[in-house]
Amino acid sequence: MSKPRKNKAHPDARLLALGEHLLKAHKLTRRLAALAKSLDADQYPEEQADVAFDRYFELLEAVNDCPARTVDGLRVKAQALATIYSGDVGVFAEDSKSTDMRLARQIIYGLLAV
Secondary structure, three states, X not given: OOOOOXXXXXXXXXXXXXXXXXXHHHHHHHHHHHHHHHOOOOOOOHHHHHHHHHHHHHHHHHHHHOOOOOHHHHHHHHHHHHHHOOOOOOOOOOOOOOHHHHHHHHXXXXXXXX
């Protein structure tokens, strides 16, 4: 009779979890930004928004600081970068003539597509 295998944790388990939290925080900050446009200044929940944006930036730093060991981990880092540009990665425009920006765009979109 063979011994049961122990489940090994994913090498990027911490980074993957951070990525999930980051995407949720990003959604919340996007909703708050939209809300800010539709409310008068005295109606906007500024204290709650400050907490949400602080958490989003903390998560960005945590993703940045956590090393990626797999393609899954690199994908989390690409998603984090994409959230900074609201998902459109606009700084990496398709018509960019700069080789570094074209390569960065290919890497980011490539990782997000995998």
